[in-house]
Amino acid sequence: MKPLIEDTIAAVSTPPGRGGIGILRLSGRESLPVARRMFRPNTPPPSPDSPWIPVPRRVCLGTIHSLRDGRTLDQACLTYFPAPNSYTREDVVELSCHGGQRLMDLVLDQALAGGARLAEPGEFTLRAYLGGRIDITQAEAVQDLIEAESEKEVEIASAQLQGSLLKMVNSLRDGLLDLVAEAEARVEFVEEQEHFPSRRDLIDSFSRLEGRVREAASTYRMGRRIREGFSVAILGLPNVGKSTIFNSLVGSSRAIVTADPGTTRDVISEMLEMEGARIRLHDTAGLRQAENDAEAEGIQRARQVATDADLILFVFDLNRPVSAEEFRTVESIGPERVIPVWNKSDLEPDRAIPAGEIPGGTGPSFRLSALKGEGIEQLRKEIVKRTGTGPGTGNGKVVISRLRHQRLLEEAAGNLSRCAESARKGATEEYLLVDLHGALRCLGAIIGGVEMDDVYESIFSRFCIGK
Ligand SMILES: Nc1nc2c(ncn2[C@@H]2O[C@H](COP(=O)(O)OP(=O)(O)OP(=O)(O)O)[C@@H](O)[C@H]2O)c(=O)[nH]1
Ligand SMILES: [Mg+2]
Known part of the structure; x- marks a missing residue:
């Protein structure tokens, strides 16, 4: 199911059960109005006539009350992150309450009664992606971080969240774009072939790039072992x-x-x-x-x-x-x-x-x-x-931890290999460009540029609610 992104969403972001603190998160245009309906700051706003606007990113103490009968439910801290400086790039409000299971259910009920909709699994991160704050590899890293069961997994996911995989894929893409540009120039300037590097050099470039892509794909073996x-x-x-x-x-x-x-x-x-x-x-x-x-x-x-x-x-x-x-x-x-x-x-x-x-x-x-x-x-x-996982091993090296990445990298390498083979057999540049663009699409799909429905189904729907 594709969630509507115009709605304001709400979810308890802390795990179910009892805890010292439970956090309700709201994201969307109506976050602040919804929060206002259920939260009263301890220090009243200067003018009771104009709507209260909390100081952005500053914690504000107050009370949460029932929309039905005005009863106070809890004492809580509210933090307001106005768009675009928030996790989702939308208006976000976080309410830190006392983390009782029944209490958090009631707090969530007030947010829903106040106009918010219950968030789908992964919907906050989906919005961060749609808002351009993170790419897909970073969204996946968020999930990997949440699910990490060993320090090594945390290390890989955290590097990916910082953009390590994005950087590596972009560097492969840059190499590929150079080759596309060269092939296109050859098509465009047929008369001036003598100014271009030899075909032999072109074939070598395809093979070198294929080697780099395959090497990246091969780290999946290590990534899988680290996870499993x-x-x-x-x-x-x-x-x-x-x-x-x-x-x-x-x-x-x-x-x-x-x-x-x-x-x-x-x-x-x-x-x-x-x-x-x-x-x-x-x-x-x-x-x-x-x-x-x-x-x-x-x-x-x-x-x-x-x-x-x-x-x-x-x-x-x-x-x-x-x-x-x-x-x-x-x-x-x-x-x-x-x-x-x-x-x-x-x-x-x-x-x-x-x-x-x-x-x-x-x-x-x-x-x-x-x-x-x-x-x-x-x-x-x-x-x-x-x-091969001791401290210091593989430092700075990106390790692929998902089958999705490995498959797309292998597919890109397959395209490049076909390209080198066709070039060897004397195929025209127009012909080579088909496979080069195929490889580009694969690398692009690792970091984004995929249909929204596919992305939602394959990535975000596996998240927990509230993330
Ligand atoms: N002296 C000495 N005895 C040991 C040592 N390690 C194990 N043992 C003894 O050797 C005997 C067998 O130990 P286990 O650990 O059950 O050996 P195992 O290889 O699992 O045996 P199986 O399950 O029968 O295949 C026990 O009496 C242990 O106390 C050691 O380092 N030194
Ligand atoms: Mg034994």
Whole structure:
């Protein structure tokens, strides 16, 4: 449904439930008149005959009362943001009340009785977009910020709200516009072809720009993992201390630990935040010849989790020689996804990590005593490092976090690739311009220029009410 933007809208912008403060927000031409009907300032206006106009952006204390019987409902603070210096670029009034659920319902009822309409989900941000205060990527960033569950997600969404994605797309668009201008000039000035760079150069320019667009699109993999969490599985033979390591990393006795091999059966998963990144950690059943059906199913599940995981902590008992089964398993997983962990170092403190007994990985091995908690911090740091999300990684680099952006970038890259191919085959500039304009449209759609109905359906309707 497309909301009407002429109306004045109202919504409780704070989450439902009880809170110290609850905020009612109004936006639209009638915001102030609606607020006046339900709010009385403590300091009366100088002239009772002329309508009261609060000092813009200055908090004003007063009371909210019922439109039905004049009863006082709450003491509240009103802030008036006259257009265009507001979130929506319209007149906005915010009423900070005491955040009781029933009270906020009543306050909202007064605003509706006073002439406002209940806002649709995301309608305040939709108005900010329609008012030209933000572009679509920034509107999406607002939603991402609200939904962010890890520090890393906050970091990406906040950069996007500051315009990082907009800047990157604009820079790609500038490059594309140069190419469009050049192709158009060639069409226009057919006689003066000798003044233009060679066709070879033109093809190179298409390919270079395609590379930049594809590189931007490829950051989506990282963006998705940051949002959904990196999957890290703990794997190894029975009794090597997997569950003890799991509990250490989780910080609680989540998994059962006993001295009997074959204790863990099911996959046990926990979502953690490590240095700002979301990690989904899985403890699994020890790998061996199963003794019964339940254990066989557990081992099957362990192998499945290992197949899907981004990273595997493969745990060895430092005091036992590496078995052929362990060697084969690490080899089949692919050593590049494996962090070898040598546990129970407390039993023989002088024993060194056996060199060359497992297929070579890309990173260091870890020696630890999960029982004593030794080496766990270093392991935690290595996990963060291997997920590529540690502090400082990717600084200044834009990470795409939405499928919509990735698809449009891939489509633009496809257009550019077709362009280079056609140019190689000797196509005319007019022909190339079709694909160049196609690419331009894709980049444009990332930041705006899409039909209002589509935008509303695909982006704003997923917001919460009041934002
Ligand atoms: N000495 C010593 N014992 C440990 C260490 N880590 C774990 N253990 C002990 O090893 C035994 C097995 O530990 P678990 O964590 O249950 O091992 P697991 O790999 O999960 O075993 P399964 O679930 O059976 O596959 C328990 O008695 C632990 O206390 C360690 O670092 N040092
Ligand atoms: Mg276990």
